[in-house]
Amino acid sequence: MRVLVLGAGGQLGALIAGAAREAGDEVVAYTRAEADLAVDDVFDTICDARADVIYNAAAFTDVDRAEADPAGAFAVNDLGVRRVARAARASDARLVTFSTDYVFDGRAGRPYDEGDLAIPMQAYGRSKRAGEIAALEEHPEATWVVRTCWVFSAGGRTFLPSILRLARERDELSVVADQVGSPTYAPDLALAALSVTAAAPGVVHLVSAGPPTSRLELAREAITAAGLAVTLHPTTAAAFAAAAPRPANSSLTSRVSSVPVLPDWRDGVARMLSQQVPCPRG
Ligand SMILES: NC(=O)c1ccc[n+]([C@@H]2O[C@H](COP(=O)([O-])OP(=O)(O)OC[C@H]3O[C@@H](n4cnc5c(N)ncnc54)[C@H](OP(=O)(O)O)[C@@H]3O)[C@@H](O)[C@H]2O)c1
Numbered sequence: 444m445r446v447l448v449l450g451a452g453g454q455l456g457a458l459i460a461g462a463a464r465e466a467g468d469e470v471v472a473y474t475r476a477e478a479d480l481a482v483d484d485v486f487d488t489i490c491d492a493r494a495d496v497i498y499n500a501a502a503f504t505d506v507d508r509a510e511a512d513p514a515g516a517f518a519v520n521d522l523g524v525r526r527v528a529r530a531a532r533a534s535d536a537r538l539v540t541f542s543t544d545y546v547f548d549g550r551a552g553r554p555y556d557e558g559d560l561a562i563p564m565q566a567y568g569r570s571k572r573a574g575e576i577a578a579l580e581e582h583p584e585a586t587w588v589v590r591t592c593w594v595f596s597a598g599g600r601t602f603l604p605s606i607l608r609l610a611r612e613r614d615e616l617s618v619v620a621d622q623v624g625s626p627t628y629a630p631d632l633a634l635a636a637l638s639v640t641a642a643a644p645g646v647v648h649l650v651s652a653g654p655p656t657s658r659l660e661l662a663r664e665a666i667t668a669a670g671l672a673v674t675l676h677p678t679t680a681a682a683f684a685a686a687a688p689r690p691a692n693s694s695l696t697s698r699v700s701s702v703p704v705l706p707d708w709r710d711g712v713a714r715m716l717s718q719q720v721p722c723p724r725g
Contacts, residue, residue, distance in 0.1 A: 447494035447536070448472040449480065449527065450501030454596055455541065458633035459498045466637060475501065480523025489530035498636065499527050499540040502571070506545065507686040509567035516570040524574035528581035537585045537640050538578065544592035544624060546572045549690020554625065554655055556698040557590075557646045565687040575646065587639050588646045592695050593661070595711070596629035597718045606662045610673040620659040620677035623692040625650035628711025635703035648697040651708035655694030665712050 446463045450456035452474035460472035471492045478488045480501050489497065502520055503509060509516035524540055531538035545568035546561040563569045575588045595603040603626075609616055627650045635649055656664075659677050666673055680689055 444495045445469045445493060446471070447489065447492045447497045449478050449489075449497065449499045450475070452476075453500055453502075453504075454598065454601065454629055455594060455633060456498070456500035457598075458596065458629050459500060459636055462630075462633045462637055463498075480526060481518045483526070485523070486526050486530045486533075489527060490534045493534060494536045496537045496539065496640065497527065497531050499524065499538065502541065503567070506565065506567040506689070509570060510565060510687040513566040513570065516566055517573060520567075520570035521573035521577055525577035525581055528578040528586060531585070532582040537587070538582055539587045539589060539636055539639055540574070540578050541636075542575050542588050542590045542646075543568065543571045544590060544693035544695050545690065546575065546590065547690055547693050549623075549693045552692055554692075554694040554696035555648070556696050557648055558698060564690060567687060579645070584644060586644055587642070589636060589639055590646060590648050590695060591627050591632055592650050592693060593624040593626045594629050594632060595626060595715065597715050602658065603661065603665050603712070603715070607665060607669060607671070610662075610666050610669070610671045613673060615674045615676060616662070617676045617678040617682075618659040618662045619680050619683065620657050621679050621691060622689055623655050623657050623694055625655055625694040625696075626653075626661050626708040626711070627651045627705070628708055628715065630714075631705045631711055635705050638703050641703075642699050642701040647699055647702050648695040649702060649705065650695045651705045651711055653707035653709055655692070656708075661708075661712075664709055665716070668713055669716050 446468045448460040451472035503516040548562045
């Protein structure tokens with residue numbers, strides 16, 4: 444099978460390209476330099492790749508920057524995804540495009556499933572929700588919108604690697620205790636994404652198994668498993684005063700019986716740590 448990966452320079456895109464190659468697929472992997480979703484030419488670039496399946500992991504992912512530059516976020520996450528979906532339809536390819544728990548406002552107080560109403564509370568979430576709608580409008584018969592949450596890996600520019608670095612540098616850390624999500628180990632998500640087209644097209648939630656947890660408890664799990672001695676103090680999201688508001692509880696679950704089941708996120712934390720090069724304190 445011929446697979447096209449967009450956003451191949453990012454955390455998830457690189458892992459999907461690797462997983463597809465290992466599975467024996469013929470892979471064309473484009474970074475932003477090779478396929479920029481924000482320009483019209485990307486339609487031809489995608490059609491020329493003649494893929495059977497397109498994985499779109501390209502996105503404007505800076506949640507706080509999107510608040511200051513909503514047009515920039517919509518140019519990629521909405522209009523860009525529409526271009527990808529049009530090209531997928533024109534080339535008769537299946538499209539798997541990624542979206543986010545931030546399409547929800549987090550007020551339900553329980554994990555969200557695919558049937559819940561999406562009410563984003565910041566520009567990033569609004570742009571991603573617009574992209575979901577665009578993809579499903581353009582190519583409804585063969586689009587899978589995969590929503591995921593709190594994706595982590597050893598290589599990503601995300602929460603856990605930053606926390607582990609800080610835990611090696613400091614004696615005490617304050618971590619947000621009033622945001623809850625479904626941590627998802629990126630290599631497991633990449634592998635699961637390869638078989639998501641076995642489910643019916645539409646919106647699918649894919650997160651690691653295991654209980655929803657707070658950022659504080661996620662940090663504690665990783666720090667303990669890494670054998671680091673740092674004192675953790677609970678703090679609030681409000682204390683960080685980030686530019687964009689975040690949902691209080693955007694954990695995800697699925698009501699789709701045929702979605703792949705991922706391993707527990709705590710197992711993912713352990714496997715992530717076994718990949719990391721130990722960095723002594725001091
Ligand atoms: N990370 C999470 O916790 C999380 C949670 C929920 C959902 N998701 C979703 O999962 C998907 C993958 O996220 P990720 O963690 O892999 O993010 P990432 O590491 O930030 O990767 C996104 C990639 O998209 C590229 N990109 C940005 N603008 C582009 C454009 N105009 N055209 C083409 N490529 C462009 C980026 O390139 P540059 O580096 O050059 O900007 C980057 O390589 C996204 O759809 C995201 O919304 C992520």
